[in-house]
Amino acid sequence: MELQQMRYVIAVAEMNSFTRAAQRCLVVQSALSHQIARLEKELGARLFERTSRRVRLTPAGAAFLPAARQCLDAAERVAAEVAAAVGEVRGRLAVGLIPTVAAVDIPAALREFHQRHPKARISLSVGASDELAEQVRQGDIEVAFLGIPVTARPRGVMARKLAEERLVAVVSPDHPLADETSVDLRRLSSEVFVDLPAKTAGRAQSDLAFTAAGLTREVAFEVTNADYLARLVGAGLGVALLPPTYAEGLAGMTTIEVTDAPARAEYVVWGRESRAPAANAFLELLGIEEE
Structure with a gap:
C-alpha cells in the first residue's frame, strides 16, 4: 500500500469522478485507475462503485477514506518534523x-x-x-x-487574549439615529436589528447585554456572514452592533457610540x-x- 494510492482514492472520493481526480492529481486517468485497482486487489475489496453516470464509495471505501486521510496527515507531519529539525518549516x-x-x-x-x-x-x-x-x-x-x-x-x-473592545451601533446614513452622537441600550431596544444567528458567540455578547439591562429587542434579520450583515444595515433594514475597528472599514455607514455597550474579547x-x-x-x- 502506497501513499500515492491513498491520494488517488481521496481525490476520486472528493471529485466523484476518475477523470476529474486524474486531472487534479496531474496524471493520466489510466494510471490513476490502475493504481486504485492494484490497491483494491491488495485489500481484497472494491473501494468504488462505478456506473456510466456516477462513482461512489462502497462501504469498504467509506471505511478506508478516514484512515487514508490520517495516514497522509501523519506522513506529512513526519516530513515537516524532519525539515524543522534542520531549520526549515514545511x-x-x-x-x-x-x-x-x-x-x-x-x-x-x-x-x-x-x-x-x-x-x-x-x-x-x-x-x-x-x-x-x-x-x-x-x-x-x-x-x-x-x-x-x-x-x-x-x-x-x-x-x-489579544484585545477587548466595546461595540458600536452601525446604521445607514438616512436612519433616524444617524444624527445622534451616542445612544444607550434602552434607546436601541426599540429598533429593529440585523445580527448573527442566535446562540453564536458573536450574537451572545449583544444578547447578554440587553438581558442584563432588563431589555428585549427585535432581531428581524439573522445573517451568517458579517459582510452581508453590513449590506443589510446599509440598505436601511436595521441596526447592528459591531466592533469599532471593523465598523471603521465599512463604507457609507454611520457609527454611533453606545454608552452602555457590550464588549467582546x-x-x-x-x-x-x-x-x-x-x-x-x-x-x-x-x-x-x-x-
Missing part, C-alpha cells in the same frame, strides 16, 4: 478566523509568515467562533482567531496537543512562545 498551516477580527492584521501576518517560510502551505477559513474553536479541538485547523463575550473564555484549547487559540512546526512558527511570529 507542511500545512491552517488558520481560521472570524470576519471581524481586528487585533491582528491577518493578511500582513500571513505575508510575513510566507516570506519567512515559503515552503509551508497556508489555508485560511472564515467562520463563527464556536465552530472555529471546535475545529481547533478536533485538529482540523491549527490556529484560530475568535471574538467572544468578555465573560467567556475558550474551552478545550490553549488561548491568549478577541482571542487567538491553538490545540492542546503537540503542534506542527508551521503552527509553532506562526505563533512565534505573533509573539506567542510555545507553552
Whole structure:
C-alpha cells in the first residue's frame, strides 16, 4: 500500500469522478485507475462503485477514506518534523478566523509568515467562533482567531487574549439615529436589528447585554456572514452592533457610540496537543512562545 494510492482514492472520493481526480492529481486517468485497482486487489475489496453516470464509495471505501486521510496527515507531519529539525518549516498551516477580527492584521501576518517560510502551505477559513474553536479541538485547523463575550473564555484549547473592545451601533446614513452622537441600550431596544444567528458567540455578547439591562429587542434579520450583515444595515433594514475597528472599514455607514455597550474579547487559540512546526512558527511570529 502506497501513499500515492491513498491520494488517488481521496481525490476520486472528493471529485466523484476518475477523470476529474486524474486531472487534479496531474496524471493520466489510466494510471490513476490502475493504481486504485492494484490497491483494491491488495485489500481484497472494491473501494468504488462505478456506473456510466456516477462513482461512489462502497462501504469498504467509506471505511478506508478516514484512515487514508490520517495516514497522509501523519506522513506529512513526519516530513515537516524532519525539515524543522534542520531549520526549515514545511507542511500545512491552517488558520481560521472570524470576519471581524481586528487585533491582528491577518493578511500582513500571513505575508510575513510566507516570506519567512515559503515552503509551508497556508489555508485560511472564515467562520463563527464556536465552530472555529471546535475545529481547533478536533485538529482540523491549527490556529484560530475568535471574538467572544468578555465573560467567556475558550474551552478545550490553549488561548491568549489579544484585545477587548466595546461595540458600536452601525446604521445607514438616512436612519433616524444617524444624527445622534451616542445612544444607550434602552434607546436601541426599540429598533429593529440585523445580527448573527442566535446562540453564536458573536450574537451572545449583544444578547447578554440587553438581558442584563432588563431589555428585549427585535432581531428581524439573522445573517451568517458579517459582510452581508453590513449590506443589510446599509440598505436601511436595521441596526447592528459591531466592533469599532471593523465598523471603521465599512463604507457609507454611520457609527454611533453606545454608552452602555457590550464588549467582546478577541482571542487567538491553538490545540492542546503537540503542534506542527508551521503552527509553532506562526505563533512565534505573533509573539506567542510555545507553552
